[in-house]
Structures are given as C-alpha cells and as structure tokens.
Amino acid sequence: MAAPLPIAAHREEIIARLRAEQVLIVVGETGSGKTTQLCQYALDDGLCAPGRMVAVSQPRRIAAIAAARRVAEERGCAVGGEVSYTVRFDDTVSASTRIRYLTDGSLLREALDSPRLERYSLVIMDEAHERSINTDVLFGLLRRLLRSGARPDLRVVVASATLDVRKFAHFFDDCAAVHVPGRAHPVAIFHAAPPPRAPDCDGRARAGRVEGAAAEGRYVEDAVELCMRLHRSRPVGPSEDVLIFLTGAREIALACAALEQLAAADAARGAAHALRVLPLHAGLPTDAQARVFSPTSAAERKVVVATNLAETSLTIDGIRCVIDCGYAKVQRYDCARGMELLSTEPISKAAARQRAGRAGRTRAGECFRLYSEEAFARGWPDHGEPEIARAALPSVALSLKCMGVRDLLAFDLLDPPPRRALLRALSDLHAIGALDDQGVPTELGARIVRLPVEPRLGAALAKAAELGCVDEVATIAAMLSGEDVFLRAPHANAAGTAGGAEAGGATADGGGWARARARLAPGGAACGAAGAEVDVREADQLLLLALYAEYARTPPAAIVSWAAECGVQLRAMHAARDVRAQLVALVASSGLAARAAPAPCDEPLGRRVRRALCAGFFAHAVRRVGTGGDACVPLAVLAGASLGEGGVGTTSVLLRPLAHSAAVLNGAHALIYHELVWTTCAQMRCICRVESSWLDEPLRRLRAAVDPLVLAGARPAPDAGADADGVAGASGGGARARCTDARH
C-alpha cells in the first residue's frame, strides 16, 4: 500500500483511549482502515492479553472472510493461524489465533456458552451503522456485561462509517468517539430525468409511493446501457472501473449476461478494450467473491455488478463511476400474517451517499443515479430502518431468554423491536415447545438455541432425533440453507424480466426440479438416503433427499458427469455435504439425539421425515382452498385470531406453490412450506404434504393463548402473580409498566 491509511494517524489516540476507557467509538469513512487495522493496532500495541483474542464482529459473512484473508496477507500468515475467521458452518480458528473475524451471529452464539466473552480482550463491533439485528442484540448484551462489572478488563470498540454516532455514544454511557477524516475525492452526481412510467400493479406499499418502483427491472437495462456507453467512450485502466448497484442475485446475473454479450459483440467488431464483468452478492462462493478485488490491467475495464454488499462492508479500489439503481431488497416480517416477505424498496439517502462515495476513493469520480432528483428528495427516506424493526424475532428472543434475560420487553436495545413482533415470536417459540407456559426456556429450547439454524429448523431436527431420521432432516436442511443445488438455465434472457424476482434461488427457473423429478421418480417412488424407499411426490424435501442419495452413491470419478447430466450445481452439493455432516455432529453433541427414543421401525422413513419437518414448520402449514386450484390459505392465519397481542384479526392471504411443486400439491389437503419467495406474489418454496392430525397439537398450542406478556417475562404467570399483587396475569394492562430491571 502506497499512502498510509487515514486511520494510521489516529493509532496512538485510539490506543491511549482504550487503555483508559472500556468503550470507544471509531467513526471513519469507508476505506479508512477500521476493519483491517484496528485489530492489528490493538494486538501489536499490547491490548490483547496472552491467551486471549481480538474479536472483530461483522454483519456479513463475506466481509468476515475477506477481511481475515486481507489481514492474514498483511501479516504474512495463513488464514487459520494468527488471523482466522468464523462464520456459520465454517470455522478456521486455531490455538494460535489472536485476531478472529466472525459474523455477529457466530459471536452471539458464543455468548450463549460464554456470556462474559472470556476468550477476548477486545471486541470490535464493526459496521455498527448497518444496524443488523445480531449486532444490535450484541450491543445490548455488551452493555449489560460492562455494567455488571464482571469483565473490567474487556474493551469494546464500536466502528461505524457514518458520522451520526450520538445514539451509540448515549447507549454506552456517553463514551468517547474518535473521528477519522476520510480521504474522499469529489464525486459528481447525475440523476436520471423523471420517466413517464405507469405505476406498478403489485401494490408495494412503501415503494409504490415513489417513481421508479414502477421501473423495477427496467433499471437493469438502464444500468447495462449506461455502463456500455461509459465503457465505449472513456479511457480504460486501473482507476477507471465501474461499480453498478442492483438489488439481488437475479438482477445481477441478468445484467452480467447482457454486459458480457454486448462486450463480446464489441470485441468481435475489433474493439480495443475488454470489459471484465464481475458479479458480487452474498450468494456467491467465496472464491468468486474474492475476484472483485483483482487488479485491472491497462487494456481492460472492470465492472463489478453488486448488491449493497459493496456499499460499506467491502471496499473495491479503482472505481471511477458508480451506477446506482436506488433500490435494495429488504426482508420484512409481516407480523400479522406470520410471513417473511422480500420487497424492493428505495434505499435511504444516507445509503445513496455511501454508494456515490465508492466512486471517489482513489480520484475524483462520478455517480449516475437511475432515478430522478425530485423522486429522491421526496420519496427516499433519510435513514435506513434497523433490521430489528422489520425482522422476525424468534431466534433473538430465544437467545436472550437462554442468556437469562427475564423480561424481554425491558431489555434495553438501541431501538426496541416492535412489541407485536416480539410477542408473536414468543408465541411461536411457545408453540414449538421451546418455552414453557411461564416463558422459561425448556430443555428443548436450550438445546435448539445452540444449533446454528433458526429455531423452526432446530425443532425439526429435535423431532428427527426422536424419530431416528436426523441424517435425512439434516440433509434437507443443508440443501436448503446454501446455494441453490439446481443450475439455472444459462442466463435466462434479460428481456421481459420486469419482476425482479429473488430469494434463495429457485424462483423463476424450476427446470432443475422438474428434471430431477422426472429422472428420480418415473413411477413416483425413489430411494432415500438410508436406502429406504421414499415417495418423492409427498414432498419437495424428499426429492432433495433422493437427489442427495444419488449424489452420495455416485463414485468420485463419475461425479462431474453426473452433475452435468442432472443439471445439478456440484459446488452446492459439496457444500451441502459439509453442512450436513456438521449438523449431524451438532445434533449429536447437543444431547438431542441422546434424549431421543429409538426410532419406531414400522413407520416409513418418508413419513417420519415429513413428521419431523412438520414439528418445526407447522406455523407454515396451509390448507387448500376451493377445488382443483393451487391456492392455499395459511392455517396460522386461521388460528391467529387468538394469538393475544400478536393476533391477526381477519387478515387473510392466499399462497401458491412454485410451479414445479405441482406433483406434491396434487391430492394433498394440508401442506407445510419451507419458505416464501417473492415473485409477483408470495409463493411457497419447497412444500411437503402433512396429515391434518399432526397439526392438531401445535395448532392447539398456538390457540392456547398463553398470555405473550407472561412469555415475555413482563407479567407474572397467572398462578405465581395473582397472590403477589392481585394482577391475574391474563387481564389488566397495568403489569406491563412494572417491568423488572433489565440489568440483572
């Protein structure tokens, strides 16, 4: 690196403050060196006690890995030595590790077993401005830990890219902040003229207000066209690269395909300059992600087509032009319907500034916004919304409960989560049996919280342990948690994709599924992983299981041709194999398997697997409505009217499965789905037939209407509380004001 990073000038100040105080905020423009340097300063200047580590927590997995690689390189060691990373299902930490990058989710899980974070001398909470839900929860836990006085030697650094840090400082008892001035060059900003476009028809409540939401999908073409215009008219070289912000993997694939096609046509006509097109989003394998950092040669231009991943958490040098579509995909939990939806929404003005800033890192740059200035001023929000305000909360609620937070409503966070969502999460946890009627974690809850999967899947694995089908359910969980195992049709044509569909892969292209079904189940039945027959018509999940069984049976020498023949993404299958092995081991070590009864041998394997899935995903149960159609109504919505404060009244919604699931739908009455994907409407991805009787008990629990305030710990349980103060628990709102102290 030629010039020293901006943060280097503040090294002494930062270290001196950290010697004197427990918490410090470091604010610095993206690229100033917070992520890669702070931890090294702390280690090299003796802030890390022997035998302890510096933790650097990241909201994003890819950023944790990239930073560990970079810092290992700077220190001349291999990743997994002095510098390591830990992300879900991939841990490189070793006895010699002193700097450990980890996702905030991994750190949160560690805090379950080690609430005083004893392995660390310093915890750097990076990308604080992103306000990811796990980072927010860790802030709450760290504050509780510091105030308890149990770790007077622990230091905490809150690293943020935005200047507004009053909130963080206030939260940590008015701690000090060090400001690192950026080295930004001016960036000229150009807005698109307001286009005369018809409004969108899918009723996106928030995005609908602003112009341009109508053009979702259009901006992909606009971005491609503009990029080619810039490429053809500007010089190329190391600091002439282009960064395009789109909203998701699918749009990025479309844009990349179109750019490559146009660049190839230019090359055929004898163009002098090449265009190197690189996608960047969280769903890519790490080696593909790492390619965006490769330097550009003198005769080519690099164009990185990215999600908001490139906004602050990753810095790519040499960007001259930014093209910003102005939107991002945002996951929102619809509390009333108990569903997670993905919507495309305008980014905040703060995020738009960050995106523009990516062009001014090494020299003066330009930012082209594909939306009008008027719309930006009127319709784009000033600040983003913290994830905790829009996320489903079961994982967080269960973690906090298991860490001994008695009253969740009184637990102090930077922004309190919506009360309705929290109470709903508690009801859901109660329904899967993770909390008892008093809101205390059950043995089951205490075990599933340690599995690195959402509580629903944890409950399914627990049931699988009981039914003797852990291998199978772990296989399914692994195949659904990573990259799509089916290859997409090569670059589905960019034209006519107004929908910007997204999420988890299997949206528009069901070709892989259809092919697998035709091949694996000509007569309906196929072989399960353990060699037992399963009927793949009963569940998409069983089809995945049969596919995995075939993969596992195929000799290594034949595996590449097998994958090509089946339209299967081999990398995703290998990853699933690793995750599956880890899940099986984790279930074994969690004690879930030990407490399970021996499997009943007379029940078919496929049925046991479906029963286990149902035990976790019953809240995703639907029933078909009408005759012959594919419309289904969620049963939780029907049961929801009695969910106390989290209840839903008369809200109703119809869901449909993806087209390739038709074989499962046919003849089924009740189903559960794995997740919803958002195309033009909410569609169920991966459906599984269930028997109505399996739903009786969980739905009874859902309807049991245990007061969610009791579950939250904000109100005594009816028996325990009635004599103490005459409040009968289930009625009377007064108890909520007497929340117990959160800092016990």
Ligand code: CDP
């Ligand atoms: O965290 P912050 O945005 O403040 O900066 P950083 O991630 O520590 O990056 C500091 C500098 O290191 C960047 O400006 C890049 O020049 C360089 N860097 C890099 O080249 N490759 C990486 N993988 C990470 C950082």
Ligand code: MG
């Ligand atoms: Mg950073």
